[in-house]
Amino acid sequence: MPEKEQGSFQTASNNVSFPDLEESILEFWKKNDVYKRSLEQRADQKRYVFFEGPPTANGKPHPGHCLTRAIKDLFPRYKTMQGYLCERKAGWDTHGLPVEVEVCKELGIHSKEDIEAYGVEPFVQKCQTSVWQYMQQWEQLTERLGFWVDLNKAYVTYHQSYVESVWWSLKSFFDRGLLYQGHKIIWWWAQGGTALSAGEVGQGYKTVKDPSVYVKFPLLDRENTSLLVWTTTPWTLPSNQFAAVNENIQYATVYDAEEDLYLVFAADLVEKIATKMKRELEVKSTCSGAELVGLRYQPPFDYFYKTDGDKTGALKSGETEAVAWRITSADFVTTDSGTGAVHEAPAFGEVDYELLVSEQDRFERGQGPELICPVGPNGKFTNEVPEFEGQWVKEADKALTKKLKEENKLYLLEQYEHEYPFCWRADEDPLIQYPRESWFIKTTQYKDKMLENNQQINWLPEHIKDGRFGNFLGSNVDWALSRERYWGTPLPIWVCQSTGQMEAVGAYEELMTKPGLTGTEVWDNAKAANPDLVDDLKVHKPYIDALTYDSPFEAGARMQRVSEVIDCWYDSGAMPFAQWGYPHQGEEEFKQQFPADFISEALDQTRGWFYSQLAISTLLFGDDPEIKFPHPFENCIVLGLMLAEGQMCVKCQHRHMEVVKKCEKCGSKVQRKTEKMSKRLRNYSAPNEIFDSFGADALRWYFFANQPPWTSIIYSSRAIKESIPQFLLRLWNVYSFFVQYANIDGFDPSSVSDPAQLSPETLASGRGYRPVEQRSELDRWIISELNRTTKTIVDRMDNYDNYVACTTLSGFVDSLSNWYVRRSRDRFWAEDKEDADKLDAYWTLFECLAATCKLAAPFVPFVTEAIWQNLIGSFGADSSAVTSVHLCDYPVADDGKIDETLSRQMNLLREIASLGLSARMNEKLKVRQPLSGMTVVLNDPIDQAWLETHDELLKKELNVQEIAYTTDAGDYVTYQVVPNFKLLGPRVGKLMPKVKAAFGAADGKTMLESLSSSGKAALEVEGESIELTADDVEVRLKANEGWAAAQGTEAVVILSTELTPELIRAGMARDLVRLIQDDRKTQDLARISRIEVEIFTNSSELRNAINENRNYIVGETLAREIKIRDLTNGEVDTFIFDQKDCTNKNVRTEKVLTEVNRASVKIVVRLTK
């Protein structure tokens, strides 16, 4: 921290290092326990409930996590300042395949067999320690970003209490019949013996060529006629159970003369297939698909057909039907490819399996078709297909095709190029769809309730509700819960080894009380052998599997747990209650902290955590009339995807992290490129680099203020850096300005008796403090702006709209910096330290800074804290000043201080100032050159009187001597009248274009005069007279050619451009002041030190200029004396200041002045004793 100078405040350096500042603030928070205190002081207040979605700590945190953690910090901080109690319990997701994969990598093993060989016990132990591998990095990032969360009270999904909560919920489902066993067709990695998640499958798609076969399925009831069926997986043909057609497609029966055979397939495809076969296919008849349904056929292989071909079963309708090998109907059949008739092997395709299930559903229980699956989990044919037993199915494709050909069942064979998934870990291994036994939660039974629950959630952006999330719920399928893995919450179901009956267990203690329980010694022994083992492992595999007990279903039988663990998404979805260990413990906490007011994660959690939470909560609590929808969360911000930005060479595609002009490798042009963040490409910089170079506030502000949070956010250090000057630096500059002058003037707020939160009421007791109403207009204006800003920010933040809140805040700081401070500079420089207006300026700025700190604190917690600390510094350690800005209450707008009229007027004034500068610019008249006058033509005279009272301000800003206002534009301006479309449109309807034209033709001046005298005007259109009132007309001013003018929406400004000798001399004086000030600065003179000035010149004009403006120059430069001396030839070039080499300065000095009047000059500035 900088040293304290003479004044009340510590100096605030102009080139502040935000990263260093932040480190010291982190220290301060730690030392003063600020986070803890922010909770303690709200202990009795209404709760604002936040749920932390648990990240997986076994990977490094990346920029996307910074975004989620930033937004998760913002709203709790805001709500805490607003007076709510917002506890923030951290959490960690610790189970699942990613952890196992990580450990496998470390061990250099792959398959489940490898894991079994290594030993499940040591494997699980390794998983448990592995999840903490990157914990330190996570904690460091969390702290550095300023994310306040209780890391030491974190919930952990592998903890025993957590696991038991999950068990309790699953037992509830089991007992209510919502947990059942079934088949699921999954993408199966046969070589590795494991299923792959959708995400993993998605990673492994490759374009490959597979055989594509058109196979003849002879129809039993039609002589010499075959259904033509298409498939790209010949190996599934032995498992054929049905052929599917679409009822709404037309099918043709064609005659193939060459084979003397009739074929049935989609009518639309006849030509295509005839072309492929290079044969004439004569269409004999057509029929709809519906007419084909029910026809029986002979499948190409008879491994099952030979025994079951004639098997029939009883339908629920009372009729009897063949269980298999007949034509069924399915919507998914199209004529996009193939033949419009699809081979169905339900074991090896998800839609095929669904078809089987719906077929089974038509039959009486036990009468329908059973799943045919002659392939083992190793991907090889079983002895049910003796000819190919032991062959890897994909390799059997060829032999099977050959056999079809030999038996004259193959009609056509071709190669088919398509995308097919391979294992992402072993990319030679194609995946196959394969049926596995699996446990399901019957979420479909609660679909309507979930939808109803969803309707009441406030989603941001809104379209998630009925869009992505709503649709997902609408097409809900039962949740496949079980995983045939090792590191996860064990499925708490025990099976009777004799009868197969099952029961669920809801707690470890419950298990301990089971009759005849054995197996506890397995854990005890492990613990004895290694006392460091964490106790939570005893509810995990393999220890939990060792526990067996007497069956309640049959005497003498034993109960043994099923082997599966559960989907780790279930773990995280159970966190609303499991984080407290509910219901075994933590009942009070659960009741207080359910449901959540606020959660936020990225879009990818739609089907992840957002769904798992909603599903579990709805199934568990949806029937409880006490618990109202929505739960378990009410407001949810869905964050956009984060993209990386890099520079990519257009030629060699080499990526550059930094902005470079040419490619480092090949010298070609580089282009900015946004793309997905990728670990492999390393196309983004680590969060720590951002923290170290720009700071956490910069990153946070960039996230909050540059776009609504749900759009995709480009993570680029360039963009983050560029966002700093606009807000952070501007705020800092205002603050630094304040500190500089407050110290010079000895402004000391410590006379305030009870500073507390530095709110207007408490500041009122300060020395020299006057009520706002008594202060100057500029002060009243900025205070009004402050309250307007406060009102908007609170409104926006209450609606979870951080983006507009930030834009508003940034706009206020801009007004403060670029108008209030800019226009108040003179007041701060005033000679008399006790001047009331000067003190007003200090108190106003002080109040604005204090309030801005509070407003900005949730967004940029570091810099606001740093400023706050200095603002309260003068009060001393024992004062009532609140220790930290984060312990303050969030500001509330004071409507009484909002002055909309003043706001409008000040905007107009600023616009006129802008226009004046613009007009000067066009005439190339620099601001240092005074001008005699300026005329302002107002669009609307309503504010003229007000503006006239601000002549001084505008004169100073624009450096003009006189300002005149007029509504009589004279020669300067032409009035244009345009219709107010919004008002006139509905009134005149189709006449509008004509009205517009009539306006164009009308004389604006006349119409305006009529309006101002009688309040109305008439317009002739198509023989009709349309009466207009003032509201129907918009007036625009247009500056005429030939004037130094600038036009805006509200006014036109015209400058007097004639330069008299007096004006030129005044300009020279101002130039001189500028040069003297420059020299003072170069010599590093203190701002208040007095000087004497010697001016060497031979120019009589310049001498006159000095003499005429002596008071002005003396006043501006704090000169005690100005001496004018002769300049001898050549002196300019050789002159050197007393202490410094100022050659360059001299050159510049000469240049500046010669531009004006071709006078040479040199200036000597000396400090007076």
Place this chain on the structure above:
RNA sequence: GGUCGUGUAGCUCAGUUGGUUAGAGCGCGUCGCUGAUAACGACGAGGUCCCAAGUUCGAAUCUUGGCACGACCA
């Protein structure tokens, strides 16, 4: 293939219930200011508001159909 989203200046994005001169920041260019100064201000160039049709007096905005990109799911 399905669902959802996005398409506006060189880049990143705003744009309220449809209203006729479509905005901001950055970048670029020109200029200015000068005791907040490694800051700041003004001005300028730059737009087929993805395309097409429709509704309407009037469409960046509403409807329909395309196209492109992205995400998720198949």
